[in-house]
Amino acid sequence: MTENNDKGIPEYFFPKVGEGSTPPPAAPAAEQVIPETFVGPARVQADKQSKALPLVAVAVAAALVGGIAGAGAAVFFTGQNSTTASSSAVQGITINDTDEVNAITAVAAKASPSVVTISVTGDAGAGTGSGVILNEEGYVLTNNHVVTLDGASNTADITVQDNEGNIYPATIVGTDPTVDMAVLKIKGTGPFIPIEWADSSKLNVGDLTIALGAPLGLAGTVTTGIVSALNRSIQVASSAAPDSSGSDSDNSGESENPFNFDFGQGQTPSQGQSQSAAISIPVIQTDAAINPGNSGGALLDSKGRLIGINVAIASAGGGEAGSIGVGFALPSNLAKRVSTELIENQKASHGLLGAQVSDAAAKDGSTAVGAYIEEVVDGGAAQKGGIKAGDIVTQFNGVRITDANDLTAQVRTAPGGSDATVVINRGGKTQTLKVQLGTLN
Structure with a gap:
């Protein structure tokens, strides 16, 4: 344990700070790749259902560029070179008093260099989401609905912003709509700081969770909670998913499951866009606050390791989507397998x-x-x-x-x-x- 640490926090979380010194600078910026796929409208109305049941809403990545939701999202790049955004929303994890660092602060500081903000711009609109760096080569994992803006367009410019505000162009390596994941490759040189994986099969209900990402375009946002439930399954309709109707399937298509996309301050499908295709995904449920823009970001354990990729939130229905304390993340074991296959084969098997x-x-x-x-x-x-x-x-x-x-x-x-x-x-x-x-x- 470090000196002045009476909170039982493992000392490897603490920055090595000399007596009387100021906190060390943030870890080197990590570059990341952003996919060239579909782009959706910047903002859309939530789809209203007749049932008075909760709706599960993907924590949609599209935040309006220009307003507070898009703060720091409008960035530019030239060729392969990175630029530094000047927005006040660009910031890492601030530590003003190292003598009072708690476990949450330590986890956020450790993982921050491995979490990025993803901006997607296309003809139909623009939006932002989050992602995690997978390796030193600059591969980034995020949600498929982030890089496609839920399938609203088939062309988009994608950039990745690291925790120091550096902006890099990125390209899509592969997408997997079946479990709503995608891998990007950053165009640029590192160093890139990869996320540390945890074994999601060893989680317990009640374990500490820390969500790290860019809700509403606000990079470096940290929220905390617990694992509320494990082995939860939700079904969401997505225009970015392949329509499997009429094909051999494990679902009869007659499910009364009330879960669906409910777009709030993120983008929604463009006019006339279909949401007929549905995907069933296994998730970790958490009460850590997750909002539109957290999609693709990290859900961490008490040691700063990745236990899940934030993917969806529940909504009481009616108004715009926002955290009501019921959020969902794709388990890290699934994310690790799928991302590895996407990097190696540009597709994953199911x-x-x-x-x-x-x-x-x-x-x-x-x-x-x-x-x-x-x-x-x-x-x-x-x-x-x-x-x-x-x-x-x-x-x-x-x-x-x-x-x-x-x-x-x-x-x-x-x-x-x-x-x-x-x-x-x-x-x-x-x-x-x-x-x-x-x-x-």
Whole structure:
């Protein structure tokens, strides 16, 4: 422990500051890549649903360029050279009194050089989001809906701003709409400071969480909370996702799941844009404040390690999206696998069970929860693994399954072609089956 540290904070969090000295400068700026994909309107009206149920809103990255939401977002670059933004919104983590540094401050200071602000500009509008640096080569992980502005355009200029205000152009390496992730490559030289990964499978409900990103374009914003729930599954409609209707799917398309995109101070789909395609994603739920612009940013643990990529927030419906204490992040283990595959292959694989499913609890006379197998595809993974119509899936790879959405999200989390352990209820009896998954096209 360092001198004057009576809070039990690990000393590796503290900057090495000499007696009477001022805090050290922020770590070297990290450069990052920004994708060339779709660009959406800068601002749109939330889609109003008839149900009086909560809506899950992607923490959309588009903030209006020019207003407070876009402070520091309007930047320019020339060729491969970086420039420094002069906006007052450009700042790292400020530490005025090193004798009073707490764990939250220490975590933020440690991770700040690895978290960037992403600006996307296109014909339809402009917006900002967040991202994390993956390695020293300048690869950056963010959400697919950030770099595409939810699929509003197929061309965009992308820049990345580091914690010191340096601006770099970036290009898209690969996108994965199935789990709403994308990888960018920064055009420039480092040094780039990569984020440190944590094992999301070891999280507990109640663990400390720190969200770091650029809500409403305000770079370097830190909020904190706890892990509110694990193995949560949400389903969101996205025009940036491929439409899988009519194809072999693990969801019958009849789910009553109320979750959907609810665009607030970020951009929304342009007029006439469809939101028919839906994706089911597994998430960590947290009460750390997450707002539009936090999308793609870091959810950290008490040691400053990445436990998730912030992706969505819940809204009470009606007005503009904003934090109500229910936020969601894609688990780091999924993010690590998908980002690695995107860098290596420009695409990532996802499992396919080969079954049509519904919610078991919705069946007449049902006394169990799980994913009810309506039918299996001939020659598909489910059939080959011994799963039959009428079975109720209650666990998938050790994760409890409560409905069809849970099963779809967990199947998509697994790599295509991987082996899975599936626990079913058949006629009141529990069976454990080994299934080799197919690969989602």
